[in-house]
Amino acid sequence: MTMIRSGIYVHIPFCKRKCYYCDFNSYANMEDSFFSFKEAIIKEIKTRKEELKDIYTSVYIGGGTPNVLPPIYIEEILSEIYENYSLSNDAEITIELNPGLIDEEKLKSYKKAGVNRISIGLQSWQNNLLKAIGRIHTVSDFIENYGLASKYFDNINIDIMYALPNQTFENFKETLTNVIALKPSHISCYGLILEKGTPLYDMYERNEIKLADDEFELMMFHYGAELLEANGYRHYEISNYALPGFECRHNKLYWMDLHYLGFGPGAYSFVGNKRFGNIKNVKKYIDMIYNDGHAVDDVDELSLEDRMSEFMFLGLRMMDGVNDKDFKERFGESMFYVFKDAIYKNMELGLLIKEEDALKLTQNGVDVSNNVFEDFLF
Numbered sequence: 001m002t003m004i005r006s007g008i009y010v011h012i013p014f015c016k017r018k019c020y021y022c023d024f025n026s027y028a029n030m031e032d033s034f035f036s037f038k039e040a041i042i043k044e045i046k047t048r049k050e051e052l053k054d055i056y057t058s059v060y061i062g063g064g065t066p067n068v069l070p071p072i073y074i075e076e077i078l079s080e081i082y083e084n085y086s087l088s089n090d091a092e093i094t095i096e097l098n099p100g101l102i103d104e105e106k107l108k109s110y111k112k113a114g115v116n117r118i119s120i121g122l123q124s125w126q127n128n129l130l131k132a133i134g135r136i137h138t139v140s141d142f143i144e145n146y147g148l149a150s151k152y153f154d155n156i157n158i159d160i161m162y163a164l165p166n167q168t169f170e171n172f173k174e175t176l177t178n179v180i181a182l183k184p185s186h187i188s189c190y191g192l193i194l195e196k197g198t199p200l201y202d203m204y205e206r207n208e209i210k211l212a213d214d215e216f217e218l219m220m221f222h223y224g225a226e227l228l229e230a231n232g233y234r235h236y237e238i239s240n241y242a243l244p245g246f247e248c249r250h251n252k253l254y255w256m257d258l259h260y261l262g263f264g265p266g267a268y269s270f271v272g273n274k275r276f277g278n279i280k281n282v283k284k285y286i287d288m289i290y291n292d293g294h295a296v297d298d299v300d301e302l303s304l305e306d307r308m309s310e311f312m313f314l315g316l317r318m319m320d321g322v323n324d325k326d327f328k329e330r331f332g333e334s335m336f337y338v339f340k341d342a343i344y345k346n347m348e349l350g351l352l353i354k355e356e357d358a359l360k361l362t363q364n365g366v367d368v369s370n371n372v373f374e375d376f377l378f
Contacts, residue, residue: 005088006054007253008081011043011264012063013282016101020134020203023195025266026064027279033282038073040289042080044263047293049084052261057088058250061095061115068101071109078113086164092117092249094157100137102145105151117248118149118156119188122184125175134199134210139303146182155246157186162220164192165209172220180231185246186207187222190239191217218367237318238366257311262267265295273307275300303377304331313373316352321360335359344374 014034015026054293059303066074074095081087094117095110102120110118122142124130130137138146149156158179163315179187194201194211203209212220225235233241240248248299253260262269265285279285279297288295302310308331315322327335336343336359343359346352351365351372364373 003057004249004253004256005057006052006258007058007060007260008085009260009267010059010061010066010081011064011262011266011267012061012069012079013037014068015065016098017066017134017136019130019136020132020199021192021195023132024064027282034069034073034285036286038069038076039284041077044289044294045077045080046084047289048263050260051269053261054259055086055088056091058253059087059090059094059239059252060316061093062279063096065098065101066095067106071106071113071327074115075109075113080117082114094119094248094250097145097149098122098137099142099145101265102149104148107149111152116153117155117157118153119159119186120146120149121159122175122179123161124158124164124167124171125178126167126171129167129302132165133161147186149325150177150182154185155247156184156189158182158184159188159190162224163217165203165211167212169216169220169223173223176224176227180228180233186240186242186248187228187233188240189221191221191229191333217349218327221367235319238369240250252318255274255314256324257307257314273302275302290348306332308335309376309378311335312339312376316359316361316373316376317369319356319360321355324357346372346375 011025013026014030014037018026032223060353061074061077067351075171078093081222093115095115097121098121120142121135125139127138132138132364144159146156152324157358160175161180176189192202200209204211211303227243229235230291234247235241236247237251240251242248260269261271262278263281265278266280277298278295279288285295309329310334311327312322322335324335327333331338343352343354346355346365350362351363351368353360361369361372
């Protein structure tokens, strides 16, 4: 297994239709911009090649819905990355796909372009729930598309959600059972987060939908974790499960607080002690790339304390936790000294456990992880 180093994220900001819960930087009905966007992102990839000299162990094409673009555009974007960046021999190359927009020609094209991992957004096994959250596909679209995808790829993630409006426990159980039966290599299982500015949030404000209470949501989370682990999926991060050897390398890179470059509107990069993001607006992004070669709109210089805090609260999302050896290598001090009060408090509460050099969340800690993470902020 390659040691995880740096990663590349490519943001495709287009959708067929925006889901009601989504607050990502994505837009529907922008087909007219596809070509100029593709040309701009290729220019950005080329222009920024000196920014982070490293071996890249993952490339992740996300969105939006990357498979709304003509597949030849994905081929061209990846080709530009291969030409300008050093990738490890076994680099993980992922593309996110939405059901209902997957066909054999696209899959062949992605395979030819070097993609070796795909992530499919199912969310739920009930058509009424898919409709209620604004998904454009049906369950039968997903089943057909998954069957097609598994002819070409053996590393497939399926995204599912719980705590959806009006979702019953039986609904969630059916979704999980049917997804496990497909034997994908990876399953991401997320609780719905209601984000301001989304149609779902507005519906909630108008009392048009009811959300799961905390107790019901926690019950779903526990049931999901137990069932997935009982079926051979290792629970390796709060919301992620994988068969042995199929953990998502790109996501682990984020949780391990390693470096990455982000290309496209609204994409963020992390290099040295700087986190910086591109302008979100697609047309402004295209103009800025053509005029300046970059579209950076937001720069955050992280202090030593910021970086120490991030190392802890990102790393503790993983079930293996954080290791003091890694902390010392990066910061020259022990985390058990720097964060002694936070660690002692949460160990006393039974939310953290120390195993040799590692610190990890207990099951109770996972349940209230956001509270634990807050204690690691300076």
